[in-house]
Amino acid sequence: MAAQDQQYDVVIVGSGATGGWAAKQLTEAGLTVAVLEAGRKLDPEVDYTEHKRPFDMPFRGRRLGTEARQARQPVQSLCYQCDEYTNHLFVDDTEHPYTTPADRPFHWIRGKHVGGRSIMWARQTYRLSDYDLKAASHDGFGVDWPLDYATLAPYYDIVERYIGVSGQAEGLPQLPDGQFLPPMALTCGEEILKTAIRQEFGRTLTIGRCAILTEDLNGRPKCHYCGPCSRGCRTGSYYSSVSSSLPAAEATGRLTLIPNAVASHIEVDDAGKCRSVYYVDRITRRQREVFGKAVVLCAATLESTRIMLNSTSDRYPTGIANSSGVLGHYLMDHVTGGGASGVLPVLKGVPDTRGNRPNGIYIPRFRNLEDRQPNFLRGYGYQGGARLVKWGHAGSIAGFGATFKQEVRETRPWQISLGGFGEHLPRYENFCELDKNRVDAWGIPILHISAAYGENEQKMVDDMADAAEEMLRAAGAEDIAVRRAISIPGLAIHEVGTARMGDDPTTSVLNGFEQAHDIDNLFVMDGSGYASSACQNPTITFMALATRACEYLVEEFRASRL
Amino acid sequence: MNSEPSGQITRRDALKTLSVAGAGAATLPLWVTTLVEVAQARAATSAPTSAAQSAITESVFTQAQHDTVDLLSELIIPETDTAGGRQARVVDFIDAILSDAPGPERDRFLDGLQWLDERSGGLFGATFAAASPEQQTALLTLLASPENHTPADRTGVEFFQAMKSLTVTGYYTSRIGMLQELDDNGAVMFDEKLGCAHPEHRA
Numbered sequence: 001m002a003a004q005d006q007q008y009d010v011v012i013v014g015s016g017a018t019g020g021w022a023a024k025q026l027t028e029a030g031l032t033v034a035v036l037e038a039g040r041k042l043d044p045e046v047d048y049t050e051h052k053r054p055f056d057m058p059f060r061g062r063r064l065g066t067e068a069r070q071a072r073q074p075v076q077s078l079c080y081q082c083d084e085y086t087n088h089l090f091v092d093d094t095e096h097p098y099t100t101p102a103d104r105p106f107h108w109i110r111g112k113h114v115g116g117r118s119i120m121w122a123r124q125t126y127r128l129s130d131y132d133l134k135a136a137s138h139d140g141f142g143v144d145w146p147l148d149y150a151t152l153a154p155y156y157d158i159v160e161r162y163i164g165v166s167g168q169a170e171g172l173p174q175l176p177d178g179q180f181l182p183p184m185a186l187t188c189g190e191e192i193l194k195t196a197i198r199q200e201f202g203r204t205l206t207i208g209r210c211a212i213l214t215e216d217l218n219g220r221p222k223c224h225y226c227g228p229c230s231r232g233c234r235t236g237s238y239y240s241s242v243s244s245s246l247p248a249a250e251a252t253g254r255l256t257l258i259p260n261a262v263a264s265h266i267e268v269d270d271a272g273k274c275r276s277v278y279y280v281d282r283i284t285r286r287q288r289e290v291f292g293k294a295v296v297l298c299a300a301t302l303e304s305t306r307i308m309l310n311s312t313s314d315r316y317p318t319g320i321a322n323s324s325g326v327l328g329h330y331l332m333d334h335v336t337g338g339g340a341s342g343v344l345p346v347l348k349g350v351p352d353t354r355g356n357r358p359n360g361i362y363i364p365r366f367r368n369l370e371d372r373q374p375n376f377l378r379g380y381g382y383q384g385g386a387r388l389v390k391w392g393h394a395g396s397i398a399g400f401g402a403t404f405k406q407e408v409r410e411t412r413p414w415q416i417s418l419g420g421f422g423e424h425l426p427r428y429e430n431f432c433e434l435d436k437n438r439v440d441a442w443g444i445p446i447l448h449i450s451a452a453y454g455e456n457e458q459k460m461v462d463d464m465a466d467a468a469e470e471m472l473r474a475a476g477a478e479d480i481a482v483r484r485a486i487s488i489p490g491l492a493i494h495e496v497g498t499a500r501m502g503d504d505p506t507t508s509v510l511n512g513f514e515q516a517h518d519i520d521n522l523f524v525m526d527g528s529g530y531a532s533s534a535c536q537n538p539t540i541t542f543m544a545l546a547t548r549a550c551e552y553l554v555e556e557f558r559a560s561r562l
Numbered sequence: 563m564n565s566e567p568s569g570q571i572t573r574r575d576a577l578k579t580l581s582v583a584g585a586g587a588a589t590l591p592l593w594v595t596t597l598v599e600v601a602q603a604r605a606a607t608s609a610p611t612s613a614a615q616s617a618i619t620e621s622v623f624t625q626a627q628h629d630t631v632d633l634l635s636e637l638i639i640p641e642t643d644t645a646g647g648r649q650a651r652v653v654d655f656i657d658a659i660l661s662d663a664p665g666p667e668r669d670r671f672l673d674g675l676q677w678l679d680e681r682s683g684g685l686f687g688a689t690f691a692a693a694s695p696e697q698q699t700a701l702l703t704l705l706a707s708p709e710n711h712t713p714a715d716r717t718g719v720e721f722f723q724a725m726k727s728l729t730v731t732g733y734y735t736s737r738i739g740m741l742q743e744l745d746d747n748g749a750v751m752f753d754e755k756l757g758c759a760h761p762e763h764r765a
Contacts, residue, residue, distance in 0.1 A: 055737040060655075060731075061735075187757060188760055190758070191763040390734070391730070391744065395727060400637060402640050409743075
């Protein structure tokens with residue numbers, strides 16, 4: 001049966017964290033849904049490598065590959081997760097080109113397969129608060145979101161209860177608690193740091209809140225602590241759309257998942273509403289069309305906007321949903337690079353208590369809450385941890401032979417490290433546009449991305465470095481190495497914005513239900529709608545926003561208003 | 563898999579297995595650091611499904627060079643109550659890395675091997691491999707102690723730093739290194755992970 005013969009209630013583009021979730025929610029509400037996924041279906045027995053050990057791998061699992069393959073992943077190889085175990089989960093850069101100005105690099109990390117980056121994500125899940133959603137009211141920069149925390153909180157609840165999030169409630173206004181499964185445990189070094197920074201600075205250290213099961217939930221077994229989640233999980237113990245939401249959608253009998261479908265643009269009808277999505281079959285290279293009464297873009301920040309910019313017509317010459325002219329603008333990605341590492345001599349001889357815990361620690365934002373920093377707006381949180389180093393210190397031990405080998409054993413250091421993730425202020429001049437002179441491997445125009453950090457982010461990175469050093473000292477760390485080299489945008493892999501939400505249709509693309517101001521039956525339910533970046537890992541918020549948007553979509557659909 | 567996977571490496575790619583951690587990068591000479599940086603900058607790109615199909619390429623070592631590197635790996639990390647560099651087949655790992663190294667860096671390593679034999683010949687009248695264990699240890703001690711050597715020994719000192727860095731990485735990521743020396747038994751299933759059980763750390 002040809003896909004173009006099919007008419008669905010909703011066509012979703014993208015099968016990752018939000019695409020899978022939207023598919024679940026919409027099919028469970030009775031709607032028929034087609035999900036277009038640009039990549040293939042993964043085979044866990046072949047593609048998931050979480051139980052491989054270094055000596056099982058030809059290159060011991062490090063950053064390596066053939067010369068030919070290396071030339072094909074110059075960008076993806078910059079991602080900390082892209083290594084010998086996982087490189088096949090990242091795109092071939094030669095098939096997915098984009099351009100940037102020479103002095104404004106952007107490292108765009110992508111994975112195209114069923115499940116998208118929900119397979120390789122770091123699983124950290126932190127709620128936003130009104131410090132984030134109403135930041136403009138707090139300090140005057142940018143715009144508020146068109147919704148507040150009280151509006152969003154019930155949707156966080158829904159997502160967390162279904163996907164499973166482990167964590168510790170802390171009662172902090174800037175990092176609201178959620179529906180948590182039991183927390184994972186802190187290591188000895190992390191306990192020491194927690195005590196020290198509470199006593200010295202009144203700051204909180206909490207175990208990472210992560211979408212990993214510490215109890216069985218909804219038919220999924222709890223984590224068995226093998227460790228390297230980002231290589232895939234055969235037991236489905238962390239949230240990916242493949243382990244959780246897509247199977248639920250399939251169980252309704254109303255889901256049609258179409259892999260190898262590279263979406264290129266949306267076609268509109270005479271009334272200017274979405275009629276269909278065109279895609280290129282990745283295998284046959286044939287163009288196909290799939291019809292929907294509504295279209296939901298979940299292709300990820302930048303990719304969803306690329307589809308909208310490429311959806312031009314006489315009615316919409318600059319792209320669909322772009323009457324404001326801000327489509328593509330206000331691109332953001334968390335700034336990183338400030339932090340510090342050291343060793344804890346007080347733990348000499350204490351055995352490792354971390355094992356393969358697939359999680360770190362979190363120090364929530366403490367800047368510009370009740371205080372006002374003189375040098376920068378907004379704030380940052382730290383991620384990191386403390387663990388016993390088993391052999392990484394060997395290179396710094398002199399000599400050779402049996403005494404060297406014994407010294408490596410006896411001097412294993414407890415390393416402690418903190419790295420900041422900071423807010424990136426929304427700026428019009430950070431943007432993407434179509435580069436109409438070039439196309440990707442499927443003939444679709446590529447993006448030109450132009451983004452940079454500014455003075456605010458630079459000063460924040462300096463503060464991340466100074467404050468991290470100060471906290472490690474308070475914990476008794478020695479041999480402290482401070483890092484303050486600002487990151488390249490993209491590498492936090494928290495890219496958001498380019499189709500921002502807002503109440504004003506002249507300055508925003510989407511309303512608070514992630515519905516296009518211009519077109520009632522077009523929704524964008526990934527990170528594109530972010531009005532400001534906050535500093536928390538964003539995926540759980542994408543999903544909470546999508547939950548609210550899907551609820552609204554279903555109401556409007558039933559009322560025949562789309 | 564019961565043996566070390568050296569034979570499955572496309573040797574041109576194995577350079578990337580170098581690690582900063584294993585190399586003590588801050589104190590290394592530029593040419594060794596170059597190897598480390600190249601290793602860090604390169605991606606893991608061969609999918610598990612295709613890696614096993616990679617061709618086995620020829621060794622960069624002559625038999626004599628192979629035997630000397632094998633010996634050196636055992637001298638740096640010897641068999642004690644656990645196995646050493648020789649049983650962990652560190653030599654195959656190093657061979658693979660050198661096969662992928664840029665020409666100048668590979669040549670400097672091989673030049674270092676030649677220097678070692680010449681220096682050994684001058685001191686003991688025998689190649690390094692043919693010298694007595696006491697003589698071998700004496701020469702390595704000289705190279706491992708930077709304050710003792712003369713400018714003429716610079717080639718050898720740098721060679722030793724490279725050899726040691728590669729041995730450390732190759733050994734501790736080998737099956738023997740992980741299972742025996744690090745007592746990391748490869749069990750991947752745990753009921754839970756225990757945290758800190760020491761009240762004093764919570765103060």
